[in-house]
Structures are given as C-alpha cells and as structure tokens.
Ligand code: SF4
C-alpha cells in the first residue's frame with residue numbers, strides 16, 4: 001500500500017514504542033501486528049552502539065515493518081548505525097536538533113543505503129517548509145512531524161508543508177477516529193504515528209479501515225478539490241482555468257501559467273485512460289472531479305472504457321505527482 005525507501009507498508013499507521021525492554025508489551029498497540037510500521041525509540045548514540053540496537057530490534061518480533069529512532073552521536077556513529085539499518089531492512093530515524101549541515105548529514109546517511117526518516121516538530125524550527133524542501137532535495141525518505149497539541153491547526157500545517165515540497169510525510173497526532181485521520185491524510189500526510197499507549201483494538205480497526213478505504217477509492221490520502229481547501233495535489237481534479245477561482249492561486253504557487261497548466265495536463269493524459277471524456281464538462285477525464293463527487297457523466301465514460309473507480313483515482317494520483325514534478 002505504501003513504500004518508504006525499501007520498506008513496504010501494509011497500511012499508513014505507525015506505532016511509536018518508547019520502551020527498550022520489550023518483555024512486557026503484550027497489551028501494547030505495537031504488539032498485535034496491525035500497524036504498518038513500528039518505531040522503537042529512542043536510542044542515544046552517545047550511550048549505545050549499533051550492535052545493541054540490532055539486538056533490541058531482533059528481539060522485537062512483529063509482522064509490521066520495523067524502524068528505530070536515534071538522538072546524539074557523531075556523524076560516523078550515525079553512518080555506522082545507518083549501515084546496520086540498511087543491512088536489516090529497517091527504517092532509521094534521526095531526531096533533528098539543528099538544521100546546519102542537514103543536507104550533508106542526510107546525504108551521508110543515505111549513501112549507506114538506509115531508509116531514512118527525520119523527525120522534528122513545529123516548535124523546533126521556524127521554517128518547516130524550507131526544512132522539508134531541503135530534506136527532499138537531500139534524499140530523505142520520510143519527514144516525521146510531531147504535531148501533538150496543535151489541535152485544529154495541525155491539518156493546516158500539514159497542507160503548508162505538503163504544498164512546499166516534502167519527502168513522504170508522517171504526522172504524530174493523537175487521532176481518535178477515522179475522520180480525524182482523514183483530516184490529516186487529505187491535506188498531504190502519508191502516514192500517521194500514534195503512541196504505543198493507544199488502544200490496540202482501535203489501532204487495528206483504523207489500520208483496517210484505511211486499507212479498505214484505499215481498496216475502494218484507490219487513493220487513501222486523496223486531497224480535496226482545491227476550491228474546497230485541498231492541498232496542491234488537488235489540481236489533478238481541476239477544470240481548465242476558464243474563470244476566476246482558487247486554481248489560479250494554486251498555479252501561482254507552483255509557478256506555472258494557466259496556459260501551461262492546460263498544455264501540461266493535456267500532454268500528461270494524452271494516450272492514457274484519462275484522455276477520453278465524451279459527454280463530460282470539458283471533453284476529457286483529465287478535467288474531471290474526484291470520484292467521491294457524484295457525476296453520472298463521468299461515470300458513464302468510466303463504464304464505457306472499463307475503468308473502475310479505484311483505477312480512475314490511481315490514475316489521478318499519478319497525474320497529480322507528474323503535474324507537481326514537472
Ligand atoms: S478549477 Fe474547478 S475544481 Fe479547481 S478550484 Fe477551480 S472550480 Fe475548483
């Protein structure tokens with residue numbers, strides 16, 4: 001369902017386990033195997049060496065993908081630990097305390113082949129957008145943002161970071177229901193991390209609900225339409241810019257003109273299943289709305305061309321990625 005570096009995750013829920021002694025964790029959310037990822041935290045590299053981390057990781061038997069977070073240590077310690085992570089197929093996370101030299105740090109760690117997550121929070125750095133962009137340029141696989149305590153501001157922060165360009169985005173937030181999870185995912189979060197104290201049954205239910213949602217809709221973290229407050233990925237659902245609407249502001253953000261947008265969308269959908277669209281508002285599925293917006297005209301085209309609703313959304317996801325990449 002989701003790939004973070006070399007890790008294949010079954011669902012977008014991560015459990016952050018703060019214990020380092022795992023003998024007594026039967027009742028914890030990390031133990032029932034329902035989370036896509038379990039992260040063991042946090043190993044102080046000034047105090048433990050890679051072999052100890054490896055032993056701890058190997059002791060934690062789980063069907064979930066496994067990672068660990070680190071603090072401290074010199075660059076050579078981080079690289080040594082990264083080599084161990086790469087060898088074992090684990091996700092390594094570095095908790096960031098300063099941005100100086102961050103790109104070099106990320107590149108050094110990535111040169112070991114490890115899948116890398118960088119963790120921070122809005123209190124730690126003023127300009128999260130630039131940090132996220134730098135991490136993406138440096139090749140980090142995941143940005144783990146701790147947004148606990150932000151309340152209704154959290155989805156807005158996610159949207160700002162996502163719109164500015166970021167590696168895959170994992171958000172630490174105490175979601176309590178499906179809608180709370182969707183509020184973050186639909187603004188550009190790829191994953192949600194929860195505490196090991198979370199109710200294991202709730203974690204299993206949420207992970208399963210998101211998997212089923214993905215199977216049904218084809219894009220578990222699909223954005224809203226731009227005019228409904230969605231992040232930039234929503235341009236995949238936009239019509240041609242023929243009137244004054246929020247799309248114009250979105251195009252300014254990605255620095256392309258309305259004319260270029262039309263040309264780019266047509267070029268990217270030419271010869272693909274999104275090209276046809278007889279009877280739709282703008283003659284092509286390229287301009288059509290999200291599948292959750294009921295429309296018999298679009299659905300008639302999908303039927304005629306044998307495109308299932310989830311396949312339609314997968315194609316729109318790819319279109320959003322290509323539009324924002326170009
Ligand atoms: S182009 Fe259409 S879908 Fe996009 S923001 Fe404007 S009205 Fe909404």
Ligand code: SF4
Nearest residue numbers: 280281288289295298
């Ligand atoms: S045909 Fe339907 S889905 Fe397509 S743009 Fe018009 S209203 Fe949206």
